[in-house]
Amino acid sequence: MTEGWAGSGHPGQGACVWTPGTRNTMNLLREVLFKQQFGNQPRVPAPYYRRKTYLCYQLKQRNDLTLDRGCFRNKKQRHAEIRFIDKINSLDLNPSQSYKIICYITWSPCPNCANELVNFITRNNHLKLEIFASRLYFHWIKSFKMGLQDLQNAGISVAVMTHTEFEDCWEQFVDNQSRPFQPWDKLEQYSASIRRRLQRILTVRSQPQSRSPASPRLPRQLQPPHFYHLSSACCLPPPTPFSFLMTPPFGSLSQAFAVPSMSLLIDPFCLFASGLLCGFPDGSDSKESACNAGDLDVIPGSGRSPGEGNG
């Protein structure tokens, strides 16, 4: 029985499974697909294509023996991370044995998936999960940043893919024709920039009110609740940051559940800097990303129109 990429048609549409002991029947990623989807360029190189989410995982024993590996893409609304969790759960791993799972993912997890991953790893203390993301998914939106923080607070290591991880991914998951990994232009430079951005996100800023020097970091149980768990719709990124300004009524979204406020979903500073809005009463996330321009902290829409860069 060959369990290959599920889904409609071409490889890369669904999941692939590799079983130890047998021949490697896992459908490998094609080289172009790997470079297109795992590429960490800040913008998609021309000609345009859409960068989707691919998750490649390696399940390892304590002695570094790989027990399982596979690659997932989302299936409609079912994100790759959820399919990955389902897959690991289906393996019925021995709870008294410890495992390590390495994940290479093109986009970092959304808030809902981060929440599910936290629940998953909390229920499975014998698993050590390491996530390497090539790019940060909506990294300027507060709920997405909090999701990444939650991952780390739950003991899940979150890092940005470097040459080492790209190379390992190339060797483990790509139909590489036995050729060595050849990095694309400025791979390390892009990786370093994204890593700096992730560092800023994962660095818990001290609360302006609580200045107790004895408690540098609150335990997870005492941290304020987040909003993304109310509905998966909360983690849906707005099509454009200001799309809600253009839709006359808020419509079904606000009726379905109590959205605290749109300002909670978007970095206030992003809107503030855009000049469209000003005077947020809750300046919890203001001041951030004002400096460090030239990194990923640059404010979208604050400069000239995109696509009109250097010339």
Place this chain on the structure above:
DNA sequence: ATTTTCAAT
């Protein structure tokens, strides 16, 4: 130096 990103047409 930098976004349009687990689409929907």
